[in-house]
Amino acid sequence: ASWEDGGDYELDATGEHVEAVRVPTLAIVGRPNVGKSTLVNRIIARREAVVQDIPGVTRDRVSYDALWRGRRFTVVDTGGWEPKVDGLQAAVALQAEYAMKTSDAVLVVVDAMVGATETDEAIARVLRRSKKPVILVANKVDDERAVSDAAQLWNLGLGEPFAVSALHGRGSGDLLDIILDKLPETPEEIWDAVGGPRRVALVGKPNVGKSSLLNKLTGENRAVVDSVAGTTVDPVDSLVDLDNEVWRFVDTAGLRKRVKFSGGMEYYASLRTQGAIESAEVAVVLVDSSEPLSEQDQRVISMVVDSGRAVVIALNKADLVDEERRDQIDKELERDLVRVPWAAVINISAMTGSRVHRLAPALRTALASWDKRIPTGQLNSWLGEVIAANPPPVRGGRQPRVLFATQAANRPPTFVLFTSGFLEAGYRRFLERRLREEFGFEGSPIRINVRVRE
Ligand code: GDP
Ligand code: GDP
Numbered sequence: 001a002s003w004e005d006g007g008d009y010e011l012d013a014t015g016e017h018v019e020a021v022r023v024p025t026l027a028i029v030g031r032p033n034v035g036k037s038t039l040v041n042r043i044i045a046r047r048e049a050v051v052q053d054i055p056g057v058t059r060d061r062v063s064y065d066a067l068w069r070g071r072r073f074t075v076v077d078t079g080g081w082e083p084k085v086d087g088l089q090a091a092v093a094l095q096a097e098y099a100m101k102t103s104d105a106v107l108v109v110v111d112a113m114v115g116a117t118e119t120d121e122a123i124a125r126v127l128r129r130s131k132k133p134v135i136l137v138a139n140k141v142d143d144e145r146a147v148s149d150a151a152q153l154w155n156l157g158l159g160e161p162f163a164v165s166a167l168h169g170r171g172s173g174d175l176l177d178i179i180l181d182k183l184p185e186t187p188e189e190i191w192d193a194v195g196g197p198r199r200v201a202l203v204g205k206p207n208v209g210k211s212s213l214l215n216k217l218t219g220e221n222r223a224v225v226d227s228v229a230g231t232t233v234d235p236v237d238s239l240v241d242l243d244n245e246v247w248r249f250v251d252t253a254g255l256r257k258r259v260k261f262s263g264g265m266e267y268y269a270s271l272r273t274q275g276a277i278e279s280a281e282v283a284v285v286l287v288d289s290s291e292p293l294s295e296q297d298q299r300v301i302s303m304v305v306d307s308g309r310a311v312v313i314a315l316n317k318a319d320l321v322d323e324e325r326r327d328q329i330d331k332e333l334e335r336d337l338v339r340v341p342w343a344a345v346i347n348i349s350a351m352t353g354s355r356v357h358r359l360a361p362a363l364r365t366a367l368a369s370w371d372k373r374i375p376t377g378q379l380n381s382w383l384g385e386v387i388a389a390n391p392p393p394v395r396g397g398r399q400p401r402v403l404f405a406t407q408a409a410n411r412p413p414t415f416v417l418f419t420s421g422f423l424e425a426g427y428r429r430f431l432e433r434r435l436r437e438e439f440g441f442e443g444s445p446i447r448i449n450v451r452v453r454e
Pocket of ligand 2: 204205206207208209210211212213255316317318319320348349350351352
């Protein structure tokens with residue numbers, strides 16, 4: 001096997017990637033059995049790469065899509081690249097050469113329990129010449145005691161060894177931050193594919209029916225579209241035709257394959273949720289309405305709101321809900337969703353398909369709110385009236401004046417109020433409420449920032 005027949009990985013004559021839009025690429029190198037695949041699984045937060053105890057096991061894919069803090073990058077696992085040149089050292093050195101030429105940063109994995117071997121040194125010799133950033137990972141640091149073993153890897157001359165346990169996840173969040181630091185920015189056009197399908201995350205705690213809904217949507221609606229003119233489609237996303245519009249459901253690979261994790265479930269679930277939300281514009285939060293609304297449901301909703309994404313709450317399993325339970329849910333929503341009284345709520349049954357057609361209109365409403373811009377003139381004439389009728393409360397003998405407002409951004413709508421003094425939280429909430437009443441923002445969070453001018 002070689003890089004060239006690695007499937008979805010292409011090189012042109014200059015050794016650069018051939019891709020419509022170039023996503024930053026991280027190559028993982030290291031000798032067999034140091035834990036490269038295990039680490040790749042950590043990084044991509046999916047259990048896709050096969051991990052086996054046999055050194056040098058051939059793997060069918062070499063390139064994966066990763067997402068962290070809203071940024072996409074490609075991970076190339078050189079584990080699938082089998083040594084066939086004379087001897088392991090020559091082979092891994094060549095592997096490191098390729099990695100340097102074809103990626104934006106190279107991550108080299110060393111087994112900290114074993115320490116630096118001659119093969120590791122052969123790799124390091126190549127990488128020391130690299131003009132691209134190199135990240136040295138000391139793997140299998142499963143506990144605090146092993147940290148000193150990691151420190152010995154300084155002598156590879158590749159800078160600070162970064163201690164992780166790919167197996168247990170130790171240090172993996174910090175490592176991902178370091179990777180993002182070393183990679184070039186993801187090109188803007190990946191995020192703002194003008195005219196491209198709108199990006200939707202399907203989230204919710206386990207067993208609420210996410211896979212069932214995705215299957216329903218892709219099964220019953222004019223098939224999954226495989227390619228949309230002018231856009232590159234990430235294999236981890238699903239394009240779905242709903243109500244005469246193509247939508248991009250992000251990071252659905254795990255849902256499609258109905259991957260159920262045994263260990264570390266919570267970790268994977270929350271990583272997927274955060275990742276999906278950040279790469280989406282709007283999130284459908286699925287809730288099992290046959291059960292009481294839980295803290296976990298609320299947590300997912302908060303994640304969406306805190307990420308500044310539009311939200312549609314879909315109360316699923318409506319087929320299991322009777323009149324009495326319906327009343328109960330309404331009460332629970334009123335009591336527990338105080339933060340998001342503006343969220344769009346729909347009742348659906350992923351199993352029977354009942355009311356699933358309500359989803360597209362609800363998504364459109366939420367996105368229209370999320371995109372909305374209020375002209376400054378209109379905003380200020382409304383503000384003038386509200387403030388005249390309800391001036392901000394006096395504080396310390398002084399009445400703050402609200403001088404001027406402007407919408408600084410959309411997606412989500414973000415307003416800036418210029419004032420002559422501090423505005424209490426209660427008054428800011430009052431203004432948000434009135435702003436929503438006047439202009440509508442159903443399904444979208446809005447932000448109000450106050451700037452005090454002395
Ligand atoms: P690769 O050949 O470099 O891709 O290595 P693998 O990912 O296949 O891992 C080789 C072996 O090391 C497997 O048995 C893994 O379970 C184990 N392993 C990987 N990471 C760790 C770790 O952080 N700690 C421990 N104790 N074992 C690990
Ligand atoms: P996920 O973990 O969120 O992807 O949930 P699944 O799609 O795997 O669904 C979990 C369980 O709920 C499965 O047994 C589904 O058949 C069931 N389920 C999903 N949607 C509905 C629904 O609308 N009504 C009923 N009665 N069961 C459902």
